[in-house]
Amino acid sequence: MVERNTFALEISSDHDGTYSVTATSGTEPTVKVSDVPLDVEKIRERSGLLQESSGSTSMASRSPGGSFATRDLSAREIGDELFGALFPGDLSGLYADRRRQAAARGESLRMMLRMDAPELTTLPWELIHSQDFGYLCLDDEVVRCVDLPRPLGPTSTEPQVLVKGIVSAPPFAKPVDVKSEERNLRRSLRWLADGSVARLSWVKVENWAAMLEQFTAKSEGCHVLHYVGHGEYDEEQQAGALIFSDLQGRKRLVHGDDFGRAIQQASLQPQLVVLNGCETGKGSHDDLYSSVAAALLSFVPAVVAMQFAVSDSAAVAFSRFFYQALVGLGRPVDVAVHQGRVAMLLHDPDSLEWATPVLYVRDDNDIRLFDVVQRTPTSKRTVESVRHDEERLIAAQASKSTQIHGNPVLIQKRPDPTLRGRREFTRSDFELVFPGWRSGIVSMRRKNDVRGGPWGPPYSILPDLGRVGAIGMVESMLGEGRSSLEVVARTGEELKFAWNDSEDPAHWHMLPAPIAGRAAGIPALVQSGHGNPGDFHLVCPAAGGGLMSMRRRNDREGYPWTTPYVFAPGLGEVAAVGLVESVLGGGRNGLQLVVRTGDELRFLWNETAESTDWQELADPITDGAMGNPVLIQDRTTEPGDLLLACPAAAGGMLFLRRRNGVDGLPWTMPYFVAQELEVTALTMIQSTYGGEDGRPGGNLELIARVGDSLEFFWKGPRPDFWIHNTFGPQHPLVEALGSPESSRESSPRSSAESSPEGVPRFLPRVRNYLTGRQ
Known part of the structure; x- marks a missing residue:
């Protein structure tokens, strides 16, 4: 199957x-x-x-x-x-x-x-x-x-993966820049080699006999053979071949099956051959296995060949991310090739070199080549750094596939053990939605139970909504272990409600009629602890000024929405709201609300969840805001501080914290992040990542809209800094894309707050990051 x-x-x-x-x-x-x-x-x-x-x-x-x-x-x-x-x-x-x-x-x-x-x-x-x-x-x-017998399973590589670079440089052939090739491969493997994860040996062979000496029963062999040289089509044998010389200096064409038998003589036999040569990916019309790459599959599980010539810088970009994924993280070889391909694209968006790598495998069983086991503290730190590299690449790839309109909303699927059998909804999946460019809503999902798994491609849902101006979303629990995604979308002045409670993530339903009219701005939706199961609470700016509040009684048949209740008209025109139900200790829960009016952020609260019981703080908690505020409660503190994020009018984002364990419940002064970015909307959650010793984590995950693209940030437990994972390449924080040398001198993940460089320098710096050049 x-x-x-x-x-x-x-x-x-x-x-x-x-x-x-x-x-x-x-x-x-x-x-x-x-x-x-x-x-x-x-x-x-x-x-x-x-x-x-x-x-x-x-x-x-x-x-x-x-x-x-x-x-x-x-x-x-x-x-x-x-x-x-x-x-x-x-x-x-x-x-x-x-x-x-x-x-x-x-x-x-x-x-x-x-x-x-x-x-x-x-x-x-x-x-x-x-x-x-x-x-x-x-x-x-x-x-x-190429289906062949003798499928092979993954090889354990404790403690190091051995990579052998072989350069065939016969005197009569076009010269190969041996020093450049070695430098490129060493640069690509630098992090892995310095961290004792991989070891590179490099050999220049003058003839075929010297090649055979590298793979005898007494030789060390290797896990990965990286061949650099020339290949050509052998007209006489009607087969592809690699070019070597004999002992007399004459040309000797070595076909794929001969090459494969030779490398199998070593005590440690290669699991992968990388062919970086001229026309090594080209096959014959008359024999399916005439291509060197395909012929080698009789001896190794996988071959990567370059079907076109490739520039030095693109080769380094590919090799760095390919080997980091394959060797450092033990990713399947197809995933590693794909990451290398994406790196080539990001290195030079105006190039077609990403089409150069070709992956050949025996069958599906040979996709995963290595079981990577890291024992030493040094190797574990290196692998963690490489994993951070992968996160940046995944984020950059995701941003290239999105074109956002309106506000993004991010959730992490609820970790509930009763949801057994819901394989599509793992306990740590991220779900991201935002209004579609023309109509409906766009959804993207990240399956966090798959190591190295990228964000899934964007897909459209609810096209019948028409053009959506703004959305709010929550994952609800409706009893009996049922989980459902609930969305409120504003189209014009109408609020429409949709949900997905099935095992099919594309199976959405929508109420036939709007649940409210006279709406404006960006709404917010939460499920509270009031009622059993908890009721939905919806707050949205009202078109005539002030706010409107609605409640859905989830303990009543038909799940009716209440009539909109307009309150706080003295606020005037409200642009956006952020809403959370907080736990204040002593068994007290309450709805907490931050609204933006002009460039001011104002705070309101409701301790009964009744629409008529809202109270307002007399003075603004800060000014200089734009876009939409997001409000969450920190679960790593007791009783849990309120965390507020909002785009800043002067650029970047502003952050505040309310100390819920301090008398007077004061808000801190705002601090700013990524001020060189023009952020227009954002979404933030506290995820389950960042825990130690089996304890649940509390990383903050933030996605910001910049222009029509998305930028991804995260922050570990206090006092960690915000890290920018370059979710979009248009406006990166350049420090996050520092070269391997500069990154390793400080930290594998650099603080976004210490990245003052501007946007115009991105492309040279991202190329430096991908190639490892200073």
């Missing part, structure tokens, strides 16, 4: 110039489409022209031969044709459905390609492009699978 998130495609020749495509996904029936036309020679010719237009070195943005826009158009045209061949007829809709289902669960798809038509192996499938989804490999893991 194919795994749920694997979309397996098998392409076979019909022997009349057309092809058949068979798709298998999860437990669904297999779907087959025949008589699919595909002009292989035309695509190969256009692919060759695309490479030529990029110059002789790579598909980098700085290559001569035309603008990036022109080359991107050519690449998209090739990708569209490949998509049409791979997803003909009903398969296109099937793929779209599976992708949306995976996105709703916060997951990506793994696309497994099997080809028994040899001529198809030469096509650049990593360029597959859809008008609806863009380049698929930038969201999905694209894997070329």
Whole structure:
């Protein structure tokens, strides 16, 4: 059976110039489409022209031969044709459905390609492009699978992963910049090597005999073999080959099966071969296994080959994140390749070099290569630093797939052990929603039980809402272990209510009629402890000034909403509200409310939850605010301070704390973060992360809207600083993207508050971060 998130495609020749495509996904029936036309020679010719237009070195943005826009158009045209061949007829809709289902669960798809038509192996499938989804490999893991016997399980790598770099530099071949190649790989592995997680050995071999000496029964061998050299197509043998010399200095072509047998002689046999050479990814028309990469799969579980030449800086960006994910964190090899691919994209957005890496595997069982076990304090610290790197990359990738309108709302799924069987809703999933750009709501999910799991692709829900101005969301508990997502959306002056109480994260319902009119601004929704189960309390700015309050009685049949009650008209026009039910000690609960009027933040409270019992603090608690305030209660203190965050009118965000354990309940003076960013809206929660010795954590997780993109921040327990994970690359805090050397000198995660550099310097600095250059 194919795994749920694997979309397996098998392409076979019909022997009349057309092809058949068979798709298998999860437990669904297999779907087959025949008589699919595909002009292989035309695509190969256009692919060759695309490479030529990029110059002789790579598909980098700085290559001569035309603008990036022109080359991107050519690449998209090739990708569209490949998509049409791979997803003909009903398969296109099937793929779209599976992708949306995976996105709703916060997951990506793994696309497994099997080809028994040899001529198809030469096509650049990593360029597959859809008008609806863009380049698929930038969201999905694209894997070329060659089914072979003897599947291998993951290898334990305690305490170090051994990486051997081999450079073949025969005297007659085009010179290889050996020093540059070694420097690039050492730079990529620097953190791992310094932390005793990986060890790199580097060997330049002049001939094939010297190569064989590296892999004898008495030699150390390696876990990963990183080959740098040249390859070519052997016309006589009709097979791909790597170029070495013999003892007399003459050319010797070594085919993939010979190379594979040679490296198996060592006591420690490689689990992965990385081929960084000229045309090592290209196969023959006449033999499926003629490609060196495919042939090596008879001897190793996985091969990564570069189907185009790649620039030094892109190679470092790929290798750094690839090896950190694979070796440092033990991620599946397809996830590691995808992270390296994303790093290449972020390193140079105007480049197509991200399409260069090609991953070949035996079968699904060979996706995970290593069981990484870290014992020493040094290695554990290194792995933690690498994990932080991964978080930054995941955040940057997520921001590239979003275009936000309105205010974001973030929740963490409730950790309730009674929700057994709800595999889509793990105890630590993040759910992020925001108004869609044109209509409805966009949702993104992060499955935090999957190590290294990225934010799932955005997916649209409730398109019938029309254009949404603002939203509020809460996860409710309605008794009998049932959890439900509840959303209030403002469309124009109407408030509409929707919910999802099913096991299908895409299965939403909406009340047919609005629950209120004459609404304005940004609403807030909470579930209180009043009633059994707790009632919903909704507060929203009123269109005529002041506020409106509503309550849904969850202990009554039909779950009726009360009539809106307008209060605090003296506030005038209110732009946004933040609402929380707090626990004040002594068995007392109360609703706490912060509203923004102009640039002032004002505080109100209600100890009975009755709509008529709101009280207001006489003076503003601060000014200089804009956007929407967010109010939560800190569960790491007793009885729990109130924490307030809001966009600042002068830039960045302001934060205040109310000391609930101090007489007079004073608010602190505001402090500011990320003042170089123009934040217009934000959302903040206290997550379960950051705990020690089995205790629940209390990290603050904040997502800010900057322009039409999102930025991700987090903060550990006091007195930690706010950390910016560069959720959007448009306006990063540059210190969070410091080079490995500078980051390691201070802390693997730098304080956002100590990052005064401005936006225009981002691109050079992000490239430095990805490549490790000073």
